[in-house]
Structures are given as structure tokens and as C-alpha cells.
Amino acid sequence: MARLVTADDLCVGVQTVLTDHLEHLVEQLGWHEGDKPLLPVTTWTQLPTREALTTATFPAGAIDSPGLASTPSRRGRGGVDATWRIGVGVYDRGADHGDTAGRVRRWAAAVRACVLQHPTLDGTASSATWVGEEYAEIPLRQAARTIGGCAVAFDVTATNVVDVDDLPTRLVESTHLTVSGRLPAGSQ
Numbered sequence: 001m002a003r004l005v006t007a008d009d010l011c012v013g014v015q016t017v018l019t020d021h022l023e024h025l026v027e028q029l030g031w032h033e034g035d036k037p038l039l040p041v042t043t044w045t046q047l048p049t050r051e052a053l054t055t056a057t058f059p060a061g062a063i064d065s066p067g068l069a070s071t072p073s074r075r076g077r078g079g080v081d082a083t084w085r086i087g088v089g090v091y092d093r094g095a096d097h098g099d100t101a102g103r104v105r106r107w108a109a110a111v112r113a114c115v116l117q118h119p120t121l122d123g124t125a126s127s128a129t130w131v132g133e134e135y136a137e138i139p140l141r142q143a144a145r146t147i148g149g150c151a152v153a154f155d156v157t158a159t160n161v162v163d164v165d166d167l168p169t170r171l172v173e174s175t176h177l178t179v180s181g182r183l184p185a186g187s188q
Helices: 008-029 095-118
Strands: 060-068 074-075 078-092 126-136 147-163
Touching: 008 060, 008 078, 008 095, 008 147, 078 095, 078 126, 095 126, 095 147
Parallel strands: none
Antiparallel strands: 060 078, 074 078, 078 147, 126 147
């Protein structure tokens, strides 16, 4: 079977690393205790809509890929290496604007540290590079508290995402029954 890696494979790799390691990292940092603990993210989904956030269980996590981060490169005869941009978002709510901002910034730091600690995504990728981080409050009408989110961006590289030589090929039968040609003058 030919190897064929997709952006979804890498998103699942990031999700697996975060599911397996993020809660433990938050505990090791002591952020799961105190009067403003970071509770475990129990569900990772595609980016939720603003309306979905009003009923979400917080913290809520999302992993997505907008596509390739750079032009893929050929390696060897048929292999291709590629780097995808993968975004990880965590949405949480706090008691007030300041609490919310602090919470999402801590989430961003924990996500960043977790992925950088496991850059091969437990074997799915060859590397993960942290390339960006953003924070935003999400104002919702009729919401008693603020909701905030962080987005942490990684460029995730996978080697040999497709080995062109190993892909199945379809044999094409010729529709020509004869082959004709001319011999150069003086040859026979």
C-alpha cells in the first residue's frame, strides 16, 4: 500500500499528543489547582461557530489546517515532503475580562509547550515548529461572562507524504494495431 499523508493525519497527530499529554503538563505546571484552575479539555473538534460556543463545555478545543505552509519538495525519485500549517485553538471563559485573558494565554503556553515537547506527534510527523500565537475575546450578547480564545500555529512537516513510485497505476491498452516508422536512408 502506498503512503499518502493528509492534513487530517497531522491534525489527528496533534490531537493525540494533546489528548495524551496536555492535562499532565497543566498538572506539572500547577495550573490545575487554586482558585482559577485550568480544567482538562475533554473534546477537540473542528473550529466551532460563535453560536456553538454559547452551549459548549469549557474549555473547548479545536484543531484545524488551512493548508500547506510552503511548497512541497521532491526527495529521491518519487517521494515528496510537505509542511502544513496546523492551528490549535482553546476557548475558555473566566470570571471577568482579565481572568479570561489570563486563562487563554496560559492555555496557549501549555499547547505550545506540549507540541514542542512532542514535535514528531508520536511518529506522525518529522517536525513541528511554533510559528504564531494569537488571543481574542469573543463578545457574546446575553453572556454573563466573557469567552476568550487562543490560536497557536505550528508548521508541521511530514516526510514522504506521497511516494509517487508506489502509487497504483492503470495500464492503458493501445488502440493502435500497427506501428510504422521510417528508417534513415542507407540503413537496412
